[in-house]
Amino acid sequence: MFSRRKSESTEFKVPELENVPEAGVGYHIDAWWWLVALVAGLIAILSITKPDPYWRIVLFVRDGIGVTILITIVSFVLMIFVGMLGGLGRLSTNKVIHLVTTFYVEIVRGIPLLVQLIWWYFAFPVIVRELGQATHISFLANYEANAILLAIFGFVFCYGAYMSEIFRAGIQSIPKGQMEAARSLGMSYFQAMRHVVLPQAIRVILPPVGNEFIALLKDSSLVSAVALADLTRRGREFMAANFDPLQVWTMIALLYLVMTLFSARIVNYVERRTKIER
C-alpha cells in the first residue's frame, strides 16, 4: 500500500528541468515571453510589409479566431467541472458510481476525437429526432443540430474523460494523512475534499491541466469538420477563393502558434504563483 501511494505521488511531479534556479528566473521568463513577442512581431511585420495577402488573410479569418477562442475557453471551463466530478467518481467507494465513471473514461479514450465530434453533430441529432417522433414530442422531433453547442459538448465529453484521470491522479497524490487529519477534526468527506484535498490537488495538476488547455486549443481546429467557421475553416475558405496556400497556411500556423505560446506562458505564470512547498 505504501509503495502504491509513492508511485502515484510521483506521477505528476514537475520535472526537475522546470525548477529553474532562483537566480535565473527573471531571465528565463523574459526569454520565453520574447518568443511570444517574436511570433506576434512576425505576424505584424508580414501584415505591414505585405498587406496583400497577409493583412487580408488576418482580416478574413478574424471571426474564426473568435470562434476558436470561444470554443476553447467555454469547453475548458466546463471540462474542469466534468473532470472534477469524474475524478471523484473514479475514486468513489460506491461501486455504481465507480463503474459508471470508469466506463465513461474507457469508452471516450478509445474513440478518436474527430469521430466523436462528427458523431455528436451528425448522429446524435438523429437519435433525438427519432426519440421525439416515438414519444410525439414535437420539440425533440424537430431538433436541429446547433454546431457550436454540439462541438462544445463533444469537447467537454471527450476532454472531461482525460481531465477525470488527471484529477484522480492529482487527488491520489495528496498524502492520505491530509484527508485523515481533516476528517479527525470533524469535517465531512466533502468539506475535507473542498477545503483540504482539492486545493492542494489542483496545484499539483496545474501543469497537466495547462497542457490540456493547449491541446484543446489546437484540437479545436477539428471543428472545421462539423461546419463551424473557426480559424482553420476560415483559412480553408480563404484558400478556396484565392489559391495561395503557402501564405494562408503560414499565417494560420503563426496565429495558432502565438495563441499556444501565450497560453503556455500564462500557465507557467500561474504555476509559479501557486506552488506549495512540502
Place this chain on the structure above:
Amino acid sequence: MLNGERRLKDNKDPIIQIKDIHKHFGKVHALRGVNLDIKRGEVVVIVGPSGSGKSTLLRCINRLEEYDSGKIVVDGILLHGAQNINMVRQEIGMVFQSFNLFAHLTVMDNLMLAQKIVRKRSPEEARKIAMDLLKKVGIPEKINAYPSQISGGQQQRVAIARALAMNPRIMLFDEPTSALDPEMIKEVLDVMMDLAKEGMTMVVVSHEMGFARAAAQRIIFMDEGQIIEEAPPEVLFTNPKQERTKRFLSKILDH
C-alpha cells in the same frame, strides 16, 4: 445539546468503552477481541511491538478505521454505524505521527479552518482561540509560516494546537514523537505533559517511557492484536507479570 446532557451524567462513567473489538486487514487479524475502558481525565499509554495493533486500536476510537465486530462507545455514543460520526470526531482530537498539517495553509489558517466550518465560529473568535493556543504551545510568532517552513517539533505542536482548538474531550496521540529528531521530542512531550496535568483524557501510543512514567495512570501492553497486560507504570515497568511484556520491555528499556 446532546453533549451537554451527557456531560451531566456520572463522571465515573468511562468516557471510552471498547468491547471485544475485532478487525481484519485482508487475512491479517489485526485486533483480536480488545476490551478497554478509559475513564474521564485518565492518561493511558499504549505500548507494544510494531504490528501489535496499537495504532489500529487508536484509529478505531475515532473511526478512521472501521472495525469488524465488537462495540466502541465514546462519550455515550455508539460508534458502529454512527450517522453522527462527524459530531463524535469533534469531541476527539487526534495527533498523527506525520503531523498532517494542511500543507497549503498557514499555521493560523490550519488552526482556524475546522473551527470555522465545523464549529461555525466567526473568524474573529476562531483567530482568538487559535492565538491563545499557539501561545500555549509556545509558537505565537509563527502564525504566518507555512508548515514546510517550520521544524518538525513546531509542526507537531501546531498539530496539537489545531486539535485543541476544537475543544475536544479526548485526545488521541498516534506515535506523536516517532518522526521527530531527538532534540525536538522534548518540546512536544512538554506540551503533552501540560495537557495531562490539566486533566485531559489522553490515549497515547508511544514508546516514550519517560513520558509514560510521569504522565500515565495506566500502561497498556499490546501484542498480536490483544491486550496482554495493563498496570500503572511503576508496576508494569518494574514488575511485569507476563513473559511477553518482560521480553518487550527488556528490548526498549535497555537503551
